[in-house]
Amino acid sequence: MLVYTARVLIPIASSPLWDGAVAVEDGRIVNLGPAAEVIEAAGQGAEVRALGEAALMPGLVNAHTHVELSWMASGRPPGGSYTDWLRGLLELREREDEETARAAAEAALGAMAARGTVAVGDLSNRTWAAGVLARSGLHGIAFHELLSSHIAHAEQRIEEAAERLDRIEAEADVAAASDRLRVILTPHAPHTVSAPLLRALAGRAEASNELLSIHVSESVEECELLAGDGGALDEFLREHRFRDPAWEPPKQTPVEYLDRLGVLSARTLAVHCVHLEHHDHSKLQARGATVVTCPRSNRYLGVGSAPVPALLREGVPIALGTDSLASNPDLDLFAEIAALREEHPGLAPAAILRIATLNGATALGLADRLGSIEPGKLAELVVVRIDDEEEHPLEALCSNPSEVHRLSDAPWSAGP
Numbered sequence: 001m002l003v004y005t006a007r008v009l010i011p012i013a014s015s016p017l018w019d020g021a022v023a024v025e026d027g028r029i030v031n032l033g034p035a036a037e038v039i040e041a042a043g044q045g046a047e048v049r050a051l052g053e054a055a056l057m058p059g060l061v062n063a064h065t066h067v068e069l070s071w072m073a074s075g076r077p078p079g080g081s082y083t084d085w086l087r088g089l090l091e092l093r094e095r096e097d098e099e100t101a102r103a104a105a106e107a108a109l110g111a112m113a114a115r116g117t118v119a120v121g122d123l124s125n126r127t128w129a130a131g132v133l134a135r136s137g138l139h140g141i142a143f144h145e146l147l148s149s150h151i152a153h154a155e156q157r158i159e160e161a162a163e164r165l166d167r168i169e170a171e172a173d174v175a176a177a178s179d180r181l182r183v184i185l186t187p188h189a190p191h192t193v194s195a196p197l198l199r200a201l202a203g204r205a206e207a208s209n210e211l212l213s214i215h216v217s218e219s220v221e222e223c224e225l226l227a228g229d230g231g232a233l234d235e236f237l238r239e240h241r242f243r244d245p246a247w248e249p250p251k252q253t254p255v256e257y258l259d260r261l262g263v264l265s266a267r268t269l270a271v272h273c274v275h276l277e278h279h280d281h282s283k284l285q286a287r288g289a290t291v292v293t294c295p296r297s298n299r300y301l302g303v304g305s306a307p308v309p310a311l312l313r314e315g316v317p318i319a320l321g322t323d324s325l326a327s328n329p330d331l332d333l334f335a336e337i338a339a340l341r342e343e344h345p346g347l348a349p350a351a352i353l354r355i356a357t358l359n360g361a362t363a364l365g366l367a368d369r370l371g372s373i374e375p376g377k378l379a380e381l382v383v384v385r386i387d388d389e390e391e392h393p394l395e396a397l398c399s400n401p402s403e404v405h406r407l408s409d410a411p412w413s414a415g416p
């Protein structure tokens with residue numbers, strides 16, 4: 001048995017504990033508490049490793065990213081508006097080279113893990129992304145994302161996608177990682193997926209009690225389009241024939257529209273939710289959906305910021321994502337935590353850290369093993385050096401700390 005002691009333990013599920021310790025056996029947490037008690041309970045045979053002036057906390061959960069877009073980091077699509085960004089993204093994708101894209105995705109996942117992320121909700125349109133995730137050692141969900149707005153093609157699209165899903169799951173690396181990585185079909189957004197396909201994917205998720213992740217209410221343009229008010233996104237979709245001529249705008253908010261199609265449930269990750277009407281909040285709360293916020297991506301696209309404090313007050317669970325390197329300079333969840341803190345200074349650091357750990361793990365169906373320091377969960381923990389003794393450790397963790405290690409790589413000295 002190994003016992004790790006640290007200046008402060010941040011279990012998330014319970015209050016911070018100064019001079020705390022965690023006992024670990026076979027990669028699982030068996031005990032936590034005041035260091036002296038945990039060491040005594042561990043007995044003579046245990047090895048004590050002192051992490052020193054550090055905070056020990058659960059690994060972070062990045063609930064929304066697209067690692068397959070990592071190659072765009074060197075020349076991101078222009079920000080400032082959702083439609084301009086989308087146009088730039090689609091132009092760039094025409095020049096995509098699979099080998100370069102894979103290598104960039106691998107590097108991005110490595111960098112993400114080095115900064116304390118242990119699980120991801122990843123979205124991809126390509127079939128190779130799940131294999132890259134499987135080899136990364138991270139936990140999570142490889143969402144295979146569908147875009148198809150042509151109403152008559154829904155059945156065919158879902159059949160083709162189900163076949164692709166079978167092939168992805170049969171890949172040796174993906175199959176070998178099945179205890180920590182699931183592959184799931186999911187729709188992209190209300191404006192890129194036809195109503196019959198949204199309904200079919202929601203039905204499929206319900207029948208298998210599986211998650212669904214969807215971009216929703218990210219931009220004003222999306223809301224205008226669904227309200228039937230035209231706008232820049234409407235023009236862009238028509239121009240590129242991404243809009244089925246037979247499609248009639250529902251004249252509803254994106255949340256109302258998705259709810260009518262059965263997309264919102266406690267298994268849904270509603271990503272972005274920047275532009276919500278007040279009754280959308282109640283709808284999300286009533287369905288039990290988790291809102292995943294991506295503050296730096298929203299900032300880059302200039303779309304605004306999600307009403308996180310109001311949603312939390314109304315009982316809507318919030319998780320945190322970086323989105324992709326096509327709209328964010330890095331996939332560092334500690335930097336995202338700092339951005340969330342900056343965006344909503346009234347949010348308590350403890351609430352922000354829960355958003356970045358336990359809430360993400362819960363939304364991705366991983367809370368039985370990740371997201372908090374509790375007996376029985378995996379010891380996929382993070383060690384953060386605390387430099388400033390004056391600053392409260394929870395504040396320090398929300399200020400983009402400079403030195404972060406996975407527990408397995410953290411420097412220690414023989415304790416106690």
Ligand SMILES: [Zn+2]
Pocket residue numbers: 064065066123215271323324
């Ligand atoms: Zn996204």
